[in-house]
Amino acid sequence: MTPPSTSPATASERFRHRHLLGIEGLKADEITYLLDRAESYVAQNRQAGTRLSLLRGRTLMNLFFESSTRTRMSFELAGKRLGADVINMSVEGSSIKKGETLMDTAMTLNAMRPDVLVVRHSDSGAVALLAQKVSCSVINGGDGAHEHPTQALLDALTIRRRKGRIEGLVVTICGDISHSRVARSNIQLLNIMGAQVRVVAPPTLLPPMVERLGVEVYNDMRRGLAGCDIVMMLRLQSERMNGSYVPSLSEYFHFYGLDRAKLAVASPDALVMHPGPMNRGVEIDTDLADDIDRSAIAEQVEVGVAIRMACLEALMAHLPSIAPQESRP
Numbered sequence: 601m602t603p604p605s606t607s608p609a610t611a612s613e614r615f616r617h618r619h620l621l622g623i624e625g626l627k628a629d630e631i632t633y634l635l636d637r638a639e640s641y642v643a644q645n646r647q648a649g650t651r652l653s654l655l656r657g658r659t660l661m662n663l664f665f666e667s668s669t670r671t672r673m674s675f676e677l678a679g680k681r682l683g684a685d686v687i688n689m690s691v692e693g694s695s696i697k698k699g700e701t702l703m704d705t706a707m708t709l710n711a712m713r714p715d716v717l718v719v720r721h722s723d724s725g726a727v728a729l730l731a732q733k734v735s736c737s738v739i740n741g742g743d744g745a746h747e748h749p750t751q752a753l754l755d756a757l758t759i760r761r762r763k764g765r766i767e768g769l770v771v772t773i774c775g776d777i778s779h780s781r782v783a784r785s786n787i788q789l790l791n792i793m794g795a796q797v798r799v800v801a802p803p804t805l806l807p808p809m810v811e812r813l814g815v816e817v818y819n820d821m822r823r824g825l826a827g828c829d830i831v832m833m834l835r836l837q838s839e840r841m842n843g844s845y846v847p848s849l850s851e852y853f854h855f856y857g858l859d860r861a862k863l864a865v866a867s868p869d870a871l872v873m874h875p876g877p878m879n880r881g882v883e884i885d886t887d888l889a890d891d892i893d894r895s896a897i898a899e900q901v902e903v904g905v906a907i908r909m910a911c912l913e914a915l916m917a918h919l920p921s922i923a924p925q926e927s928r929p
């Protein structure tokens with residue numbers, strides 16, 4: 601199959617950034633461009649045995665300081681499907697364990713001349729800082745409780761595919777809003793694209809002055825879900841908590857776990873989403889999570905690869921082009 605093509609000149613005009621550090625700073629037309637490009641990669645990815653050559657001769661390094669299944673694997677797959685060399689650095693076996701700082705590690709990797717670094721780190725802002733020090737493009741694979749831009753983009757593509765639009769939809773994000781970078785990136789993207797965003801959480805899991813993010817705030821799940829089109833469930837991010845934020849997991853499920861009874865107040869065709877990893881029986885009822893008529897969780901993972909391909913393509917357009925002989929095997 602012919603690759604769904606866009607010229608580098610078009611890509612650099614339509615997406616004007618060298619790095620992808622967050623949704624903040626993106627314009628609606630840039631988000632739409634990424635979603636459109638990703639849409640064509642979804643179709644491409646369903647063809648068996650296709651490997652494109654757009655990133656042939658390019659090197660993508662995954663540098664994950666926090667655990668990941670979906671994001672790291674899908675960047676690896678995205679890079680490989682576009683023809684790049686992909687290297688995963690394992691923090692466990694690296695000099696970080698010998699006390700090397702994040703910046704020294706970044707400078708070391710930069711000296712090996714990668715084209716793109718995908719970085720996940722537990723500190724908010726760490727990825728942006730690193731991007732100032734290196735000469736390649738940097739993609740934020742999640743920084744602390746701050747941003748996870750590719751998650752918000754893949755969520756947006758899933759919504760657009762299922763509902764045909766984003767503008768005007770009512771999206772309710774439920775759970776640990778305080779510690780969630782997924783919530784922050786999604787709130788920004790959904791506001792940029794004209795959706796109406798609600799958040800639902802116990803007061804202990806809401807950041808101070810959360811309404812300033814452009815959301816309606818609810819502590820009662822049924823009120824927050826009433827009539828909504830999309831329900832996004834979030835995991836309790838216990839790795840970022842010090843102390844106890846909920847009385848018990850069973851009480852949390854009783855008040856804030858999504859089950860069929862609570863979902864019944866949402867729009868009859870409301871879509872259930874979750875960025876994963878799920879804690880079944882804590883924030884979501886296991887039977888509902890597996891209901892393919894209501895849940896888009898598997899589709900989120902599928903389109904995640906396509907979104908990452910679109911992001912790599914867009915950033916590549918800003919890198920110096922490589923001489924043809926350099927790209928030969």
Ligand code: ASP
Nearest residue numbers: 742748782835875876877
């Ligand atoms: N996978 C998402 C993240 O890295 C959500 C989560 O971990 O709960 O933020």
